[in-house]
Amino acid sequence: MRVDLHNHTIRCNHATGSMEDYIKKAIEIGIDIYGFTDHAPMDFEPEYRMNLSQCSEYENEVLRLKEKYKKDIEITLGYEVDFMSNPKYMEKSILNSNVDYLIGSVHFLDTWGFDNPEFLKEYENQNIDDIWIKYFKAIEDMAKSNYFNIVGHLDLIKVFKYLPNKDIKLLAYNALKEIKKSAMTIEINSAGLRKPIKEQYPSKSLLELIFELDIDITFSSDAHSISQIGFEYESVKNIAKKIGFTKCVSYIKKEKIYHNF
Numbered sequence: 044m045r046v047d048l049h050n051h052t053i054r055c056n057h058a059t060g061s062m063e064d065y066i067k068k069a070i071e072i073g074i075d076i077y078g079f080t081d082h083a084p085m086d087f088e089p090e091y092r093m094n095l096s097q098c099s100e101y102e103n104e105v106l107r108l109k110e111k112y113k114k115d116i117e118i119t120l121g122y123e124v125d126f127m128s129n130p131k132y133m134e135k136s137i138l139n140s141n142v143d144y145l146i147g148s149v150h151f152l153d154t155w156g157f158d159n160p161e162f163l164k165e166y167e168n169q170n171i172d173d174i175w176i177k178y179f180k181a182i183e184d185m186a187k188s189n190y191f192n193i194v195g196h197l198d199l200i201k202v203f204k205y206l207p208n209k210d211i212k213l214l215a216y217n218a219l220k221e222i223k224k225s226a227m228t229i230e231i232n233s234a235g236l237r238k239p240i241k242e243q244y245p246s247k248s249l250l251e252l253i254f255e256l257d258i259d260i261t262f263s264s265d266a267h268s269i270s271q272i273g274f275e276y277e278s279v280k281n282i283a284k285k286i287g288f289t290k291c292v293s294y295i296k297k298e299k300i301y302h303n304f
């Protein structure tokens with residue numbers, strides 16, 4: 044069974060291609076379960092996400108395609124939601140929406156968009172270990188919030204190769220324990236292979252720890268274009284298999300379903 048649960052649409056203003064073409068490509072390359080999780084609305088950097096008034100049209104289009112292609116592929120509906128330290132930015136209607144799942148992602152430390160190349164200079168202004176500590180504290184708080192089903196790109200803070208001096212497994216440990224406690228799933232997201240770090244999220248050593256802690260995993264390509272659908276699936280699948288994982292997760296109405304991959 045091949046799943047790909049984290050994918051975008053043109054509504055976030057930094058993706059290309061029609062949703063129907065995404066599905067046609069997913070079917071063509073043999074994806075069995077395909078999830079749309081576009082960036083949820085939020086009153087912060089609104090140019091990188093849909094706005095509230097687009098949600099129903101987005102959800103309806105996912106459901107239309109789900110019905111139309113149900114013989115060939117299972118389509119699931121979700122959102123990628125920014126976990127912000129200031130909760131006023133998180134839309135209650137999204138957090139409580141009746142979708143299949145929510146991906147919780149940390150893209151901001153306070154208001155610093157650390158994965159945006161425009162703000163790269165900020166890495167030089169702070170101690171790198173402190174940045175990583177802050178990042179994993181945010182992941183820990185996100186897990187504690189219990190709003191989300193899947194952790195988006197667990198170690199995104201490595202994206203520009205500003206790596207800590209401290210052991211990453213130690214830095215991530217408390218966050219992983221909270222993820223386990225809240226029964227969240229961690230995606231193996233191949234988008235990192237397209238970024239300066241040239242490595243999937245999370246790293247192999249974090250995946251080993253995730254396996255030891257018996258945390259569920261799933262797969263995603265975080266596609267923002269047709270050509271990124273299913274990106275490097277074979278390589279990330281093989282990494283997961285080598286570590287010992289045999290099952291991955293999908294969601295229907297926030298309930299986990301396990302699949303052999």
Ligand SMILES: [Zn+2]
Nearest residue numbers: 123148195196
């Ligand atoms: Zn993201």
Ligand SMILES: [Zn+2]
Nearest residue numbers: 049051123265
């Ligand atoms: Zn994404």
